[in-house]
Each structure stands twice: as structure tokens, then as C-alpha cells.
Amino acid sequence: MSSSITLLGAGSWGTALAVHLAEAGRDVTLWAHRPAAVERMRRTRQNAPYLPEVHIPSSVRLTADLEAATAAADLWGVAVPSQHLRSVAERLRFVLRDDVTIVSLAKGIENDTLLTMSQVLEEVLGTEDPQAHIGVLYGPSHAEEVADGRPTTVVAAAPEETVAEQIQAAFMTERLRVYVNTDVxxxxxxxxxxxxxxxxxxxxxxxxxxxxxxxxxxxxxxxxxxxxxxxxxxxxxxxxxxxxxxxxxxxxxxxxxxxxxxxxxxxxxxxxxxxxxxxxxxxxxxxxxxxxxxxxxxxxxxxxxxxxxxxxxxxxxxxxxxxxxxxxxxxxxxxxxxxxxxxxxxxx
The missing domain is CATH 1.10.1040.10 (N-(1-d-carboxylethyl)-l-norvaline Dehydrogenase; domain 2)
Incomplete structure (x- = not known):
């Protein structure tokens, strides 16, 4: 199990997962693209307007430095809105390492290309390196309830079952149950x-x-x-x-x-x-x-x-x-x- 996780995107879902996983003992880094938002979260340990009543544990590292965020873990959860995923993926090309597993947490289909989120990541990041694994984590999971520690179940999907199982192990807690699927x-x-x-x-x-x-x-x-x-x-x-x-x-x-x-x-x-x-x-x-x-x-x-x-x-x-x-x-x-x-x- 990967105990170090970087979450890219500090909206409601990225924040909720950061809070939940940190409270479960994971080493969590949360990246936001706006430095002002990071400074506000550091000062208040909250993320208004997304989850204003949720406390962000002091153990969650908050940063607007993408290079530092991605260097902190070998498992990256990308939680930016679907129509912005491509622009973030373009930036990730320059910090991608052979040992990284990337998990799309965004739900959507890219306009114009009609690509799913994993397909956008594959297209931008390339598939030449078999170690650059890509998967998704989807399921009935409102951010407010996950941040509050209410029982939730989701599914980790990747073409290779071993990759899906790696994602399962990284995100599964006593309150977040993760199943495996290869039908991405x-x-x-x-x-x-x-x-x-x-x-x-x-x-x-x-x-x-x-x-x-x-x-x-x-x-x-x-x-x-x-x-x-x-x-x-x-x-x-x-x-x-x-x-x-x-x-x-x-x-x-x-x-x-x-x-x-x-x-x-x-x-x-x-x-x-x-x-x-x-x-x-x-x-x-x-x-x-x-x-x-x-x-x-x-x-x-x-x-x-x-x-x-x-x-x-x-x-x-x-x-x-x-x-x-x-x-x-x-x-x-x-x-x-x-x-x-x-x-x-x-x-x-």
C-alpha cells in the first residue's frame, strides 16, 4: 500500500479525500493551482467555499508548487474539473516519473475530443513507459460525507488488475471501501x-x-x-x-x-x-x-x-x-x- 498520496486539485472532492486519508494515517499532500487559496487554507485550515465546515488536519501539506507536490508521492490523484484536466496533464508531463501511478478522480467526458479522463491522461502523458500506470476512482461518493467519515464505497478501475489493486490499497480505509474493476x-x-x-x-x-x-x-x-x-x-x-x-x-x-x-x-x-x-x-x-x-x-x-x-x-x-x-x-x-x-x- 502506498502511504504517501498527492491530490491535485483542491475543490470539494480533492479536499474531502485529503481530509479523509490524512485522518486514516496516510501521508497527504494537497495541491491547488492558486497560491492565494493555499495561503487561506494554511491560515484557516478550511477550504471555503467548497467545504467550509470541514477542518483540514495539520498533517495535510498544502502547496501551490506542482513540482514539490508531485515529488512528495508516487501516487497522484487528479481531482481537477474534467474540462481542465488536459491543461493540468500538460504540466504533469514535465514532472512525470517512471514509478508514478496516476488516478483520475474527475468524472466527465472531454468536449470536442469525446475522450474519457483516463484517455486524456494517456494521450497527453504518452503510453511508451509501461511504468506510468493510469487508473480511475469512481462511485457514489459525495465529498461532504467522505470528509465527515461516513461509510462510502467506490470502485478502482485500471486495465491491469494489479494497478487497480494498488489504487484500492492506497485509498481504502475503515470508512472508504474500495472495489476493483478492470472495465475502465x-x-x-x-x-x-x-x-x-x-x-x-x-x-x-x-x-x-x-x-x-x-x-x-x-x-x-x-x-x-x-x-x-x-x-x-x-x-x-x-x-x-x-x-x-x-x-x-x-x-x-x-x-x-x-x-x-x-x-x-x-x-x-x-x-x-x-x-x-x-x-x-x-x-x-x-x-x-x-x-x-x-x-x-x-x-x-x-x-x-x-x-x-x-x-x-x-x-x-x-x-x-x-x-x-x-x-x-x-x-x-x-x-x-x-x-x-x-x-x-x-x-x-
Whole structure:
């Protein structure tokens, strides 16, 4: 187990993990790109506005020096917003060592390239050196609860099982249980696309549709996420796991969910611009909606809920109009899959 961990990105998730792992006895360095933010955290041992009520232990080293931060450990957890990952990875190229394992903690799909976070890291950092391992850590894990030490389970995924097990050992504590998976694309698609469905769930809350609608949304939502994942080569069982239905449930149901909150405000009549202007923290689902919409078109996968969220966010369509469209679609079997995926599915 690696007892030294550097967390790159001092938003809510990076901070929560730093607090949790330090209290579990790990040697933790937390990097933020703004020196002023680091000085404020050093002075107050808090990270407002992200986690204002959480105390940062004195054992957590705080720095804005990327070279010093990365030199402090051979396991780096990258917790910057997904659309900023590439720029941080470009800086990491100059400090990368052969013995480093890099764990993406960001959930999202890069706009334009439509690459997952691990794929962005692979593209920028290169794969010539087999020692430069890359994995991800995803699952139903609100930062507020992890920082507070509430029981949480997540999944560590990497192409090589030994790398996933290394990540598991590094992050697992008595209150943070980590499972292993080698289906990286499935974990990343499930853990990213769920933010789109969380916006949809929030819209339903804002309009006042109730529990029946949300249950249907979660169930049919995981079905369309699974369709996309299968088209991209994922394993179907991944979507019944922590990064699939687990992450989808917590993000659609919780008051902690920024994406659900954003959708709720839109459901109450605000514009996307108005909601974003009033939010301190990043709602990954907005940019992810663009990427998932484009991936669905690229792979020829029907994702009606994602299409509805996209139309509301970017085409100015009204929530009630899009719900009526969803409810009056042509009849389907519950286990419906596109013809290409039906043909490739194992025979029972």
C-alpha cells in the first residue's frame, strides 16, 4: 500500500479525500493551482467555499508548487474539473516519473475530443513507459460525507488488475471501501453520464413530478447509459455496480448533488445562465451533456433522456414539453437494445 498520496486539485472532492486519508494515517499532500487559496487554507485550515465546515488536519501539506507536490508521492490523484484536466496533464508531463501511478478522480467526458479522463491522461502523458500506470476512482461518493467519515464505497478501475489493486490499497480505509474493476470504459461512462441524468432528476423535482417519475428516470436512465457503454465496448455488469446504478441513485436523489440542484432550478423556471451564475462550484453535468449527446450520435445509440436534457439546456426547450415527448415515444420492450448490440449479446 502506498502511504504517501498527492491530490491535485483542491475543490470539494480533492479536499474531502485529503481530509479523509490524512485522518486514516496516510501521508497527504494537497495541491491547488492558486497560491492565494493555499495561503487561506494554511491560515484557516478550511477550504471555503467548497467545504467550509470541514477542518483540514495539520498533517495535510498544502502547496501551490506542482513540482514539490508531485515529488512528495508516487501516487497522484487528479481531482481537477474534467474540462481542465488536459491543461493540468500538460504540466504533469514535465514532472512525470517512471514509478508514478496516476488516478483520475474527475468524472466527465472531454468536449470536442469525446475522450474519457483516463484517455486524456494517456494521450497527453504518452503510453511508451509501461511504468506510468493510469487508473480511475469512481462511485457514489459525495465529498461532504467522505470528509465527515461516513461509510462510502467506490470502485478502482485500471486495465491491469494489479494497478487497480494498488489504487484500492492506497485509498481504502475503515470508512472508504474500495472495489476493483478492470472495465475502465464502463466505469468512466457510467460515472460520467449519471450527471446528465442527475440534471434530469433535478428538473423533475423543480417541476414537481414526484417519486414515480424519478424512479422511472433512474431505471430508464441506467438503460440508456448501458446502451452507450456497450456500444463503446464496456461490460454490461459494470452498470449494475457502484459506478453505474450506485452512482446514478445517489446523484439523482441527494441534496448534496450539484447537478440535481442545477436541474431543480431550471425546473423552477430559471435559465441555465442564471443558475450557473449563482453557483460557486462546478456542475460537471452541463459540459458532460454535450459530450454524451455527441457520443450517442457518434455511436448511433438512442438516448432519449439525454436528448431531452440537451434540448432543455442548449436549445431552450421547456421541461414539460420534453417530458411529454418522452412519455409519448413509440412503445418499446423493457430490455430493448439496438440491433447491433442485440446481435453481439451473448446467448443465454
Amino acid at each position: 470504459i464502463g466505469v468512466e461512462i457510467g460515472g460520467s453520464a449519471k450527471n446528465v441524468l442527475a440534471i434530469a432528476a433535478g428538473i423533475g423535482d423543480g417541476v414537481g413530478y414526484g417519486d414515480n417519475a424519478k424512479a422511472a428516470l433512474i431505471t430508464r436512465g441506467i438503460a440508456e447509459i448501458r446502451r452507450l457503454g456497450l456500444a463503446m465496448g464496456a461490460k454490461p455488469q459494470t452498470f449494475a455496480g457502484l459506478a453505474g446504478i450506485g452512482d446514478l441513485i445517489v446523484t439523482c436523489m441527494s441534496q448534496h448533488s450539484r447537478n440535481r440542484y442545477l436541474g431543480e432550478q431550471i425546473g423552477r423556471g430559471k435559465t441555465l445562465e442564471e443558475v450557473l451564475d449563482g453557483m460557486e462550484m462546478v456542475a460537471e453535468g452541463v459540459r458532460t451533456t454535450q459530450s454524451i449527446h455527441d457520443l450517442a450520435e457518434t455511436y448511433g445509440v438512442e438516448m432519449p433522456i439525454t436528448e431531452a436534457v440537451y434540448a432543455i439546456l442548449f436549445d431552450g426547450r421547456r421541461p414539460r414539453e420534453m417530458v411529454e415527448r418522452l412519455m409519448t415515444r413509440s412503445a418499446k420492450h423493457e430490455n430493448w437494445l439496438p440491433d447491433a448490440l442485440q446481435e453481439s449479446r451473448p446467448k443465454s
